[in-house]
Amino acid sequence: MSREDVLVTADWAEQNLETDGVVFLEVDEDTTAYDGGHIPGAVKVNWTDELQDPVRRDIVTKEQFEQLLSAKGVGNDDLVVLYGGNNNWFAAYAYWEFKLYGHDKVVLLDGGRKKWELDGRTLSTDTKDRPATSYTAKDADTSxxxxxxxxxxxxxxxxxxxxxxxxxxxxxxxxxxxxxxxxxxxxxxxxxxxxxxxxxxxxxxxxxxxxxxxxxxxxxxxxxxxxxxxxxxxxxxxxxxxxxxxxxxxxxxxxxxxxxxxxxxxxxxxxxxxxxxx
Amino acid sequence: MCGAPDQSLTLPAGTDLEKETVLAGRVVAGGEPVGGAFVRLLDGTGEFTAEVVSSASGDFRFFAAPGSWTVRALSRSGNGQAELVVDGPGLHQAEVLVS
Missing domain, CATH: 3.40.250.10 (Rhodanese-like domain)
Incomplete structure (x- = not known):
């Protein structure tokens, strides 16, 4: 796998905000920053209560992952661009979880929120509702x-x-x-x-x-x-x-x-x- | 949790300043506070330890330990840093000028 298959630049992201089949997800442990402004069109994912089981200490199950992505409007064929604050830690965790459940078309925005903000790029407070999908995940890849x-x-x-x-x-x-x-x-x-x-x-x-x-x-x-x-x-x-x-x-x-x-x-x-x- | 919490002037409830070593301060440019700056704490060897985003009033804080520290801020108003030598628990203040 080449670096381009894993990371996209802020310039690439800016040019692809409206591209069909590209979904931006902002992932963080505390999503307050998203509410104050996010990459235009990005959908919020809360690491704490959406990527983790709400009761047991564990990642969400395959079924919970399917429900989450369906509700967020992510399709199986979409290219998912993940980014967040905290130097992309929680976005990287989401990347690992997407790979674990077999979603291969996933990339990280290099530099995450920090580079985007330091570059002075546009942030929006508008939230975008994506139509629900019926997402199907693969069995967890424990390798x-x-x-x-x-x-x-x-x-x-x-x-x-x-x-x-x-x-x-x-x-x-x-x-x-x-x-x-x-x-x-x-x-x-x-x-x-x-x-x-x-x-x-x-x-x-x-x-x-x-x-x-x-x-x-x-x-x-x-x-x-x-x-x-x-x-x-x-x-x-x-x-x-x-x-x-x-x-x-x-x-x-x-x-x-x-x-x-x-x-x-x-x-x-x-x-x-x-x-x-x- | 493990991510950086929202920064405010008020310390979290239950913070024991007899035991905890808290480094707190403000990012400032031209006399004005700088919110939204990325403030990182580097240890005595220059190693990265933690990073938070300053509040609207420019405030930040870290829970560290006695020793030598560097607080470095990156912002749209510029970058800057301040050095601190901390000899024991309690609240220790720093101001970081960025330009």
Whole structure:
């Protein structure tokens, strides 16, 4: 897959706002920003209560995903352009979830809301109702999703890429520094994990670094290209950003996102935890 | 949650300033507050730690730890940064001038 199959530029997006068969979805954990202004024609998707099961901690089921996309007016043949705030973390999670349920015509807007806003491009408060569709999803592709037992089995055998900040990795703090730090789970990281923060894969304006820069970043950090890989963070959205880099941009074939991530791992009884920087 | 929350002057209920190290401040250009700036916190080694969007009044805040920090803002009015050395828990203020 080439970079053009994964990312579209803000210029491309601006030229395709009205193109038939192209649907823009703004995805975020908190969709307040959408309400204040969004890319003209974009439809809002709330990561918290639309891409996650409302009761259990899990992604939505295949049936829930079908209902969601049908209601949003997304057809099976549409090219879905995902973008959002928070450096596209939740848009990247949505990208992973779309791939998981077999929607291959999906791209990320490189730089997301941040680049769009810094460029001073048009934002609109109009909401567009798309006619409902009858969307059909495929069965979940678990070759891109890691569960807790295989993460424990992956210690010392697979690349475990911890994409949190160095202070979260070492155990100094439990959450990113824009959040209060009182949490129930234990601090630290999965033994044998390498720490390659997601932010190293992005430029300051939120766009992804070039494939050459990305390849050398992971190589220098001790990423073993001959091994399967599991990426994790705290709740699975920053690791989706890195999953996009490793599997979609750099073309590594066996890369899974562990969406349970540290909030699950750091709460389990008896699993090994390592503290400190590397 | 893990994304950046809405930024306001009021700290979240239950914030314990005896324990938490809060870095708070305002993005300013030509004496006027800059809302909608992308404000990132870099640690003592220059490593990215977190990013929030400043409120309409230019305000931002981070929950960090004692140490040396850089607060860097990107905005339509320009970019700028401020350095902070924090010796303990409590509320620590910074102003970031962008031009």
């Amino acid at each position: 891109i999703r890691a569960f807790r037992d295989e993460v424990v089995d992956a210690i010392d055998t697979k690349n475990l890429v911890d994409v949190r900040s160095p202070d979260e990795f070492s155990g100094k703090i439990l959450a990113p520094a824009h959040l209060p730090q009182e949490q129930s789970q234990r601090p630290g990281h999965i033994p044998s994990a390498i720490n390659i923060p997601w932010s190293k894969a992005a430029n300051e304006d939120g766009t992804f670094k070039s494939n050459e820069e990305l390849a050398s970043l992971y190589k220098e950090a001790g990423f073993d290209e001959g091994r399967p890989t599991i990426a994790y963070c705290r709740i699975g959205e920053r690791s989706s950003h890195t999953w996009v880099v490793l599997r979609e941009l750099l073309g590594h074939t066996d890369v899974k996102n562990y969406d349970g991530s540290w909030t699950e791992y750091g709460s389990m009884i008896g699993v090994p935890i390592e503290l400190g920087a590397k």
